[in-house]
Amino acid sequence: MAELVIVDTGCANISSVYFAVKRLGVEPVISADAKLIKQAERVILPGVGTAKAAMHNLAERDLISTLQGLQQPVLGICLGMQLLTAHSMEGDVACLGLIPGEVAPLNAAGLRLPHMGWNTLHSISQHPLLKGFTAQDYLYFVHSFAVVPSQYSLAQCHYGSDFAAVIGKDNVAGAQFHPERSGKVGARLLQNFLEWQL
Amino acid sequence: MLAKRLIPCLDVRDGKVVKGVQFRNHEIIGDIVPLAQRYAEAGADELVFYDITASSDGRVVDKSWVRRIAEVIDIPFCVAGGIKSVADAGKILEMGADKVSINSPALANPQLIAELNATFGQQCVVVGIDSFFDVASGQYQVYQFTGDESRTQKTQWLTRDWVAEVQRLGAGEIVLNCMNQDGVRQGYDLAQLKSIRDICRVPLIASGGAGTMQHFTEVFSTADVDGALAASVFHKGIIQISELKAKLIADGISIRP
Numbered sequence: 001m002a003e004l005v006i007v008d009t010g011c012a013n014i015s016s017v018y019f020a021v022k023r024l025g026v027e028p029v030i031s032a033d034a035k036l037i038k039q040a041e042r043v044i045l046p047g048v049g050t051a052k053a054a055m056h057n058l059a060e061r062d063l064i065s066t067l068q069g070l071q072q073p074v075l076g077i078c079l080g081m082q083l084l085t086a087h088s089m090e091g092d093v094a095c096l097g098l099i100p101g102e103v104a105p106l107n108a109a110g111l112r113l114p115h116m117g118w119n120t121l122h123s124i125s126q127h128p129l130l131k132g133f134t135a136q137d138y139l140y141f142v143h144s145f146a147v148v149p150s151q152y153s154l155a156q157c158h159y160g161s162d163f164a165a166v167i168g169k170d171n172v173a174g175a176q177f178h179p180e181r182s183g184k185v186g187a188r189l190l191q192n193f194l195e196w197q198l
Numbered sequence: 199m200l201a202k203r204l205i206p207c208l209d210v211r212d213g214k215v216v217k218g219v220q221f222r223n224h225e226i227i228g229d230i231v232p233l234a235q236r237y238a239e240a241g242a243d244e245l246v247f248y249d250i251t252a253s254s255d256g257r258v259v260d261k262s263w264v265r266r267i268a269e270v271i272d273i274p275f276c277v278a279g280g281i282k283s284v285a286d287a288g289k290i291l292e293m294g295a296d297k298v299s300i301n302s303p304a305l306a307n308p309q310l311i312a313e314l315n316a317t318f319g320q321q322c323v324v325v326g327i328d329s330f331f332d333v334a335s336g337q338y339q340v341y342q343f344t345g346d347e348s349r350t351q352k353t354q355w356l357t358r359d360w361v362a363e364v365q366r367l368g369a370g371e372i373v374l375n376c377m378n379q380d381g382v383r384q385g386y387d388l389a390q391l392k393s394i395r396d397i398c399r400v401p402l403i404a405s406g407g408a409g410t411m412q413h414f415t416e417v418f419s420t421a422d423v424d425g426a427l428a429a430s431v432f433h434k435g436i437i438q439i440s441e442l443k444a445k446l447i448a449d450g451i452s453i454r455p
Contacts, residue, residue, distance in 0.1 A: 015294035019269045049319040111200075114321050114370055116401050117424065118201040118243055118454040138201060138454040140274055142296070142321040159200060181274045181296060183238070 004194070005040035007067070008032040009047050009080070010057040013180070017046045017077060020180035024191055034066040042072055042193065045174075047079030051103065051145070052091025054079055067096055073196045074098070074172045075129075081167065081174025082147060090145045099152050099169040106146040109160030114144045119177075121165050125154040129173050129192045130166065137185045139165070139177035146176060171198050201454040202418050202446070203243040203425030204439060205403060206432045208233060210249045210279070213263055217430050227433045231266050237432070238273050240439045243454060245271065246299065246373070246427060248326075249279030261290060268294020276324055282306075284313050291318060299324035299373060302342040305353055305360075308367055315368030325369040326405075329357040329390065330377040338390055341377060361394055372398055373427060375405040383409025383431065391421035403427050411442050415449045 006017055006028050014030055021028045021044070028044070029036065037043055045067065047054050058064050067074075076084045083095045088103035095103070106115055118138040124130055133155070146163035149156055157165035157176070165176050173193075179186035208215045208230065215227040227233070234245055247267070264277055277290045278299035287298045298318075304311055304325055314323045328341045330352075338357035343349040355363075361372060374394055376387035386407045395402055401424040404417045408428035417426050431437040446453045 013291075013296070015265070015268055015292060016296065019294060020272060022269075023272070048321065049317075112399060112401055112424065114400070115200070116321065116371065117203050120199065136455075142274075144320065178274070178296075181272065183272050187272060 002029040002031075002036060002040045004028045004042045004044065005037050006030045006044045006046060007037060007063065008061075009045065009054055010061075011047045011049050011054060011079065013046050013048045013078070013178070016178075016180045017044060020187065020190055021194075024187065024194060026194060032061045032063060034063060037063070037066055038070070040072065042196075043070055043074045044193075045074065045076040045080035045083060047077065047083060049079060050090055051079060051082055051088035051095065052093045054083055055093050055095060058083070064096065068098065071171060073193065073198060075193045076172075076174035077180070078143065078176060078178055081176055082145065084167070084172055084174045085147055088145065098172045099167050099174070101150050101152060101164070101167065102148050103145050104148055106144055106159065106163060107161040111160045114142055115159045116142045118182075119157050119159060121155040121157055123153065123156045127154045127166075127168060127173075128196045129168065129189060130154060131192050132188055133185075139179070139182040139185060141177045143176060147174075199452045201243065201452050202423075203403075204241075204414070204442065204453075205244045205246055205425050205427040206237045206242050206439075207246045207248060207405065207427045207429045209429065210247050210263070213260070215433070216250070217433055230263050231270060234267050234275070235270050237439070238271050241443055241454075242273060242439055244273055244425065245275040247275065247277050248299075249277070261293065264290055264293040264295050278324070278326055283310070284317050287314055287318065287322070291322060297322050297324050297371070299326045301326035301328065304364065305340065305342045305355070308363065311364055311367035311369055315370070320368055320370035323369050324371045324373060325364040326373045326375060327357060327360060327364075328375050328377050331387075331390070344377065357390070357394065358397060361397055365398070365400060369400060371401040371403065373403040373405050376407060379407030380405075383407065383436075385409060385413045386417040386421070386426070388416060388420045391417065391423055395422050401425065409436075411437055411445045414442060414446060415451065418446065418451045419449070
């Protein structure tokens with residue numbers, strides 16, 4: 001049984017997520033095998049690109065019901081986080097529905113898009129994933145769509161408007177920023193995920 | 199608040215980091231991986247690696263160093279040089295780069311920008327523009343094949359028109375390299391950057407001319423660029439990133455400490 005499986009979504013940032021976890025001393029397995037994913041202690045759902053393309057890839061790999069049935073800790077990263085919600089307006093596509101919510105175009109109020117670079121968090125909840133996080137920490141974001149804040153937001157970010165930077169419900173959580181590219185602060189989120197006990 | 203980015207640029211030739219003056223006379227600065235690691239630890243917000251041989255001499259270039267960088271680096275990095283197709287870009291991104299930057303190949307085939315956007319998403323697609331002020335015509339013009347002096351040539355594009363076109367095609371970020379300033383450390387081309395900023399809706403990165411810490415303050419406060427790229431001042435130890443960040447914060451610029 002693998003300690004951690006990174007779901008092979010066919011997207012581009014899998015190597016960087018793999019290396020980031022490996023730097024924390026865990027050897028992840030990259031796989032699209034439903035059985036391996038089900039048996040893993042923890043699962044990371046990475047993703048860059050568009051929601052429609054990613055959901056298409058997951059359907060093609062016959063992974064949707066597998067991902068919907070996971071009971072162990074699950075972390076979605078960037079687009080992978082958006083896929084955890086019910087629906088994305090990016091391509092008007094149904095997502096995994098693991099966390100209620102909607103992905104909408106980021107209302108940047110005239111600021112440049114994509115929202116690209118290092119930004120801070122606010123409204124940070126007490127949650128095992130966010131242990132040690134403060135409003136002074138910077139995380140690396142790259143996106144044009146975002147999860148609308150809701151009761152499932154564990155932390156928010158402001159760029160023209162507020163959006164959910166971290167979401168969570170039961171065993172499933174997601175981060176809009178790239179922990180694998182957010183220096184020591186990002187590594188802290190991944191470490192917290194590795195230590196997360198349900 | 200979104201922080202302005204400081205971006206050391208590492209020009210790569212044959213797996214070594216090099217630096218020339220106004221794109222010429224390249225000298226070896228050091229090995230890629232330790233340099234990249236040093237910059238990440240020193241507080242760089244992002245790194246750019248330009249394979250300066252690739253576009254100009256047309257050979258297949260060994261890019262295995264991309265994977266070696268991805269293994270050790272925990273900040274975003276972009277790879278430029280010799281990316282002529284969706285397949286080329288896919289290999290670089292698969293090895294762990296966060297973005298690819300295209301320059302001469304975009305000029306030869308502008309549709310490549312749209313194809314990269316459709317395949318990998320806008321956030322991956324950086325377009326580098328080498329802009330040279332032509333004194334005779336009083337215009338900024340786009341140049342290509344700037345990695346090799348013997349092949350460097352003026353294109354038919356005025357810089358402003360090309361900036362508009364690459365945005366229309368789906369670029370996610372623009373790096374504007376002001377060639378008149380490159381490597382001479384006399385400051386960024388504030389007038390040009392300011393004028394391009396007005397027509398640039400995607401993140402804009404200033405490149406070429408950084409010589410002092412004050413130059414960074416000026417380019418952020420005057421031209422409102424999203425990031426500032428520099429090479430020699432960092433490679434030669436003229437500016438320490440930690441000191442630069444402290445000064446920029448003191449000057450009221452939004453910076454990740």
